[in-house]
Amino acid sequence: MGNLGAIGHFIMTPLYYAISAVLVAWHSLLSLVLPADGGMSWVLSIIGLTLVIRAALIPLFVKQIKSSRNMQLIQPKVKELQKKYGHDREKLAQETMKLYKESGTNPFASCLPILIQMPIFLALFRLLDHAAKNQQGNGFLTDSLAKSFGDSEIFGVMKINATFVSPAGSVAVQVLAAFLVVAMTATTFTTQRQLMSKNMPSDAMSGPYAQQQKMLLYVLPVVFAVGGIAFPIGVLFYWTTSNLWTMGQQFYVIRNNPAPGTPAFTAKAERDRAKAARHDAPAAAEVVESEQPEQERRSAQRQQPRRQTRQQRRKSGGGRPTDQPNSEGEQQ
Template identity: 75%
Template sequence: MGIFGDIGHFIMTPLYYAISVVLVGFHKAFIAIGLSPAGGAGWALSIIGLTLVIRAALIPLFVKQIKSSRNMQLIQPKVKELQKKYGHDREKLAQETMKLYKETGTNPFASCLPILLQMPIFLALFRLLDHAAKNGSGNGVLTDSMAEQFGNAQLFGVVPISDTFLNANGHLSVQIVAAILVVAMTATTFTTQRQLMSKNMPSDALSGPYAQQQKMLLYVLPVVFAVGGIAFPIGVLLYWTTSNLWTMGQQFYVIRNNPAPGTPAAKAKADRDAHKAAKHGHPAAAATTEVVEPEVDRRPQQRQQPKRQSREQRKKSGGARPTDKTTPEGDQQ
């Protein structure tokens, strides 16, 4: 256990420093504008600020996740073809599927990367808050005196941010706040996943293996967060709920402005663009493009009248006279 403890400490120490630098920085900023150093509001807002910084740093990874997720949706017809062709040979099917992923630049595990990268940060914040509350000891740049303030800080003057739903010490207010945050955390997780499936997945991708994976996550993740959430401190619940709200808003923006082709979100965007074009006086851009045939003059064409020649001119030309086909009526001799 000593070796594993040393390894854990070696891994967590850089995270303690990174988290504590941002946390203490926000706390000092809130003190500067008049909040109490030992008050729960300052520390709660510092946790929210820490969450926003972390999520902003993960934006490039989120963009990669969206791209990979979209590719997974678009290649589902090809995946189904491979399943029909190599369904009898699982090894060959796996090889061809991975080859398809490589050719299209698709990573089937990219959708899990933001959560996986946040887990060590989540654990580090949990340990930071736990040590501060139980031992009054700080980590990173969080000093012992600040750690004691952090561990004893109370929201609304009655809800310690280090308490949990299961360890509320008989305080009903703690359980109420914790329950609200757990419900919010669970609801935002479900809404985010549901939003992705209902608006940004083409119809032919709703029955493939990727869709089954999404459906499983739709119900499994909220249950995991609900069960685990009752054991999280209030401060950690603030972090995770804020992170979920960021994810939901970020995904809503991407789906609204850059939806995957062939999805309900893409149709909704096309309708909005058409309405906007019509509103700004561009009906041609708003309406469906129609082929306009050029106007055809349907009046009967007049027969070309031959040029009349004198007797001398006819003699010079060899005596040729216009035939009946080219001679107008009334000029035949």
């Protein structure tokens, strides 16, 4: 147990320093406009920390999206392998891994952002928990800053280190904690549901990847709901903000770069056609307007009176006098 503790401390210490550095930097910046010991300055510092962490994880998210897309696209081939080698589990596993390798797909890449965030989440939880309960700093979070955090209150009635199950005698804490837990659970469910309903091909909805997504769709919200009631308010702000970032980021990717053969891909194609039609309409109008002067000139030329013959001019009264000879030297 002592060795495991030493290993855990060795892994968590760099995270303590990294997280506390960003947290203290945000707090120093916000203290210029907000009370340094106020709960809002610490809450906004936690939200700022969340944004920095999620921005740093964007390359990992892009890798996750590519891997998820490849997993969706190769599902028909996976089904063929299952039909062909369903009786031989070892051969099926070999051929499936070969298919993953050829397509450049990592079946575990979709879990990377969550796996990477868990140590960060745990480090933040430990950092804030020690600061709140023991008023002990860690990393760049000094003891004085830890005391400031532990004593800070939101709107003067809710301690930032309070939880739903330990509200420090404040009903407002339980109301806010319940709201954040519900928001955290709802955003998790919405994000997974959005991925399955809009960015998965119809032929991939019954494969093993779809089963994995369906499991995450219901398991993750339950995990967050059960565990969330024990999280401090500050940690709930972190996780809810992180979920909102994930939902917005995924919405942007699905809308602008959807996987082929999905409802989102069809919707994007329709938007592109409508955009092209709107773009072509003004150009066509300009061409019509540029052709109008030329058409008017030609129309004017066509409307000029035709030249009349001598006989026609005589009938209309516009000919020469009758006593003058005509072209044959005769007189009228």
